Amino acid sequence: MTKAIGIVSIKGGVGKTTIASSLAVDLVNHYGKKVLLVDANYSAPNVGLHMDIVTPVKTIHDVLSGKARMLSAIHTRYGVDVIPGSYFFSKGIQSMKLKDRLASVKDNYDFVVIDSSPALNEETLSAMLASDHLFVVTTPDYPTLSCSLRAARLASQRGKSIDGIIINKIRNPEYEVTLDEIEDVLELPVVAKIPDDEGVLKSLFMRMPPSIYNRKSPFGKEINKLSAALTNQTEKMSWLKSFLFGFKREEVNRQVLKQGFYRSAFSS
Ligand SMILES: Nc1ncnc2c1ncn2[C@@H]1O[C@H](COP(=O)(O)OP(=O)(O)O)[C@@H](O)[C@H]1O
Numbered sequence: 001m002t003k004a005i006g007i008v009s010i011k012g013g014v015g016k017t018t019i020a021s022s023l024a025v026d027l028v029n030h031y032g033k034k035v036l037l038v039d040a041n042y043s044a045p046n047v048g049l050h051m052d053i054v055t056p057v058k059t060i061h062d063v064l065s066g067k068a069r070m071l072s073a074i075h076t077r078y079g080v081d082v083i084p085g086s087y088f089f090s091k092g093i094q095s096m097k098l099k100d101r102l103a104s105v106k107d108n109y110d111f112v113v114i115d116s117s118p119a120l121n122e123e124t125l126s127a128m129l130a131s132d133h134l135f136v137v138t139t140p141d142y143p144t145l146s147c148s149l150r151a152a153r154l155a156s157q158r159g160k161s162i163d164g165i166i167i168n169k170i171r172n173p174e175y176e177v178t179l180d181e182i183e184d185v186l187e188l189p190v191v192a193k194i195p196d197d198e199g200v201l202k203s204l205f206m207r208m209p210p211s212i213y214n215r216k217s218p219f220g221k222e223i224n225k226l227s228a229a230l231t232n233q234t235e236k237m238s239w240l241k242s243f244l245f246g247f248k249r250e251e252v253n254r255q256v257l258k259q260g261f262y263r264s265a266f267s268s
């Protein structure tokens with residue numbers, strides 16, 4: 001059964017688009033899944049720039065304004081089917097139709113990955129409501145954490161639960177909010193801890209998501225572990241390290257995530 005995964009946060013620049021596009025290419029290229037990546041950041045779309053689709057012909061804006069069908073807006077790049085946004089959009093799109101429009105193509109895929117807007121408005125809501133599973137991206141600082149809390153509240157007000165937190169751009173843990181604090185404040189499990197990685201800037205420059213530009217980079221490795229959980233696979237880990245130091249909290253959380261994901265698939 002198709003799983004629609006929303007990558008959300010009520011803050012720009014935390015890494016939503018980088019994570020959404022990397023996850024999509026990783027699920028296709030390393031786990032053999034069929035994936036649709038959708039740009040639901042209608043006011044400032046940039047999935048196309050991450051996926052090397054610079055001049056899209058038809059876009060999500062055409063779909064949501066009734067000018068095009070979903071199938072005609074699909075551009076295939078790096079093995080992923082992508083519905084990009086328009087850089088020159090006009091007003092008049094019906095963002096809340098996203099879920100309904102996705103329904104026409106969703107069954108063709110194992111995963112639909114939805115990138116979203118940082119605005120606390122209908123744009124983010126449309127992505128949340130079109131998703132079966134939500135991940136909030138946060139950076140380890142208090143201002144962003146407070147925005148993550150708002151995202152979690154918005155989701156729960158709309159009856160959507162969040163499957164996990166992705167901490168991105170971890171730079172200097174001495175001056176950053178810890179995993180424990182983040183889990184305590186948000187009351188949600190952290191399922192990935194991604195370091196600040198200079199290679200990400202290089203990959204963006206090449207318009208190639210980090211997971212294929214350099215799969216073994218710190219960013220690529222962490223996304224790969226998340227993909228393993230999402231596809232019910234065993235993640236690569238050093239057994240010697242686990243034996244000596246025990247499992248990291250995010251590793252345990254990913255095991256729990258995997259069980260939840262696949263249990264719900266059987267029960268639905
Ligand atoms: N882990 C990371 N390390 C270094 N740079 C990153 C990382 N994640 C994202 N970036 C960079 O941060 C910027 C914002 O990322 P982006 O994915 O566009 O954020 P958002 O979609 O949340 O606005 C981009 O320049 C991207 O390359």
Ligand SMILES: [Mg+2]
Nearest residue numbers: 016017041046
């Ligand atoms: Mg973005």
